[in-house]
Amino acid sequence: MTRTEATQDLPDSRRQFLSHGGKAALIAALGAPVPFIDNLAPGVMPEALAQVVGEAKGKRGIRVLNDRPFNAETPVTLLDDDITPNERHFVRNNGIVPERAWKKDLKGWSLQIDGEVGKELNLSMSDLKARFKSVRRTLVIECGGNGRAGYDPPAKGNQWTLGAVGCAEYEGVRLRDVLNAAGVKKSAVYIGYYGEDIHLSRDPRKQPISRGVPIAKALDEHTILAWSMNGEPLPAYHGFPLRLVCPGWPGSTGGKWLKRIWVRDQVHDGTKMTGTAYRVPRHPVAPGTDVAEEDMEIIHEMPVKSIITRPGTGIETPLAKQLALRGHAWSGWGDVKAMDLSIDFGATWISAKLGAPRNPYAWQRWNVQIKFPKPGYYEVWARATDNRGHMQPMLVPGWNPKGYLNNAMQRIAVKVVA
Ligand SMILES: Nc1nc2c(c(=O)[nH]1)N[C@H]1C(S)=C(S)[C@@H](COP(=O)(O)O)O[C@H]1N2
Ligand SMILES: [Mo]
Numbered sequence: 001m002t003r004t005e006a007t008q009d010l011p012d013s014r015r016q017f018l019s020h021g022g023k024a025a026l027i028a029a030l031g032a033p034v035p036f037i038d039n040l041a042p043g044v045m046p047e048a049l050a051q052v053v054g055e056a057k058g059k060r061g062i063r064v065l066n067d068r069p070f071n072a073e074t075p076v077t078l079l080d081d082d083i084t085p086n087e088r089h090f091v092r093n094n095g096i097v098p099e100r101a102w103k104k105d106l107k108g109w110s111l112q113i114d115g116e117v118g119k120e121l122n123l124s125m126s127d128l129k130a131r132f133k134s135v136r137r138t139l140v141i142e143c144g145g146n147g148r149a150g151y152d153p154p155a156k157g158n159q160w161t162l163g164a165v166g167c168a169e170y171e172g173v174r175l176r177d178v179l180n181a182a183g184v185k186k187s188a189v190y191i192g193y194y195g196e197d198i199h200l201s202r203d204p205r206k207q208p209i210s211r212g213v214p215i216a217k218a219l220d221e222h223t224i225l226a227w228s229m230n231g232e233p234l235p236a237y238h239g240f241p242l243r244l245v246c247p248g249w250p251g252s253t254g255g256k257w258l259k260r261i262w263v264r265d266q267v268h269d270g271t272k273m274t275g276t277a278y279r280v281p282r283h284p285v286a287p288g289t290d291v292a293e294e295d296m297e298i299i300h301e302m303p304v305k306s307i308i309t310r311p312g313t314g315i316e317t318p319l320a321k322q323l324a325l326r327g328h329a330w331s332g333w334g335d336v337k338a339m340d341l342s343i344d345f346g347a348t349w350i351s352a353k354l355g356a357p358r359n360p361y362a363w364q365r366w367n368v369q370i371k372f373p374k375p376g377y378y379e380v381w382a383r384a385t386d387n388r389g390h391m392q393p394m395l396v397p398g399w400n401p402k403g404y405l406n407n408a409m410q411r412i413a414v415k416v417v418a
Pocket of ligand 2: 092142143144145250251252
């Protein structure tokens with residue numbers, strides 16, 4: 001691993017620290033003396049540097065979990081916007097961002113559609129834009145592993161807390177229109193995507209990830225091929241020039257840096273489709289259980305969930321005033337129909353005002369004013385219920401070996417003062 005590969009995505013301060021190490025570099029990166037520097041074990045990333053990406057590569061204030069591949073989540077209070085700005089949207093990369101994406105270079109790019117189709121297609125960006133009707137959709141993308149940090153025993157992988165989710169506005173075309181132009185055969189069962197990102201080993205025969213969805217989800221009117229995010233060409237991290245979005249399903253089904261869609265006559269078996277990847281036990285298991293592969297099933301819809309974006313946890317509020325709270329709620333199963341909060345550890349619930357989504361699979365704004373009965377320590381618990389009656393669990397839901405689908409209620413601490 002060369003230094004440039006390992007640190008290519010990092011802002012200067014962190015890159016400098018990682019590549020040169022040493023006390024002087026650390027002090028320079030932190031911009032302050034470090035009185036107990038001798039107690040800091042070598043290689044331990046100071047928290048101030050670990051938490052925040054500076055202005056680097058179009059990101060601001062998000063929390064880096066991993067730099068190779070680059071993974072970063074958004075602190076929940078920075079997810080307050082109805083539409084998540086590009087600089088705040090979490091990033092989940094399994095490999096290395098292709099050069100084309102940094103250079104915004106379309107030369108030699110096309111999208112290939114092949115497999116179980118009547119006619120193979122090779123579409124340039126202008127073909128895509130000219131031949132198909134474009135659509136704009138506000139869509140939640142949430143990583144299947146969002147909330148993984150809540151599982152015990154812990155699962156390997158990025159320790160996402162609440163912030164591997166975002167809701168941006170995409171422009172593109174329906175995948176369905178493109179597949180229909182190619183003529184989907186009766187034998188079609190699944191699609192598999194291929195992106196231009198580079199495997200960490202740099203072996204060109206390997207894909208960092210190649211997943212897909214059943215043909216019915218691919219043909220769903222809400223599944224899109226997007227070239228724009230919040231009015232800009234897709235940012236490098238988010239898949240320039242084209243990505244798939246399969247809303248309501250794990251983020252991993254939304255192939256970035258897309259170059260090929262293979263229509264399969266079987267369940268796609270690309271990288272991270274097989275084994276235990278993006279699968280959960282068919283039946284509940286005790287935490288820590290070794291689950292056989294044949295007892296695991298592929299994740300489809302993402303569960304109902306909500307976040308509290310205001311206030312942040314740990315605030316103090318005067319007894320005399322009502323406290324305003326707000327956030328978002330969403331579900332892979334359809335709209336959210338109720339949003340409730342508790343200040344008494346779940347004994348009673350207060351309904352929040354819940355807005356309509358801008359379109360299916362956009363998150364919904366909720367807000368509420370709460371008056372506390374007397375001074376002291378409280379927790380506010382937040383719980384969404386979708387229109388199928390699915391409700392967020394109070395505790396971490398079914399433990400699973402890879403730590404997916406944690407949609408436990410978010411709790412914030414509030415101190416009420418006289
Ligand atoms: N080609 C490619 N597509 C990909 C990935 C990837 O590593 N390579 N990561 C997937 C995963 S696991 C998630 S959660 C989403 C994250 O999208 P974002 O980085 O735009 O938030 O992209 C998905 N698409
Ligand atoms: Mo993901």
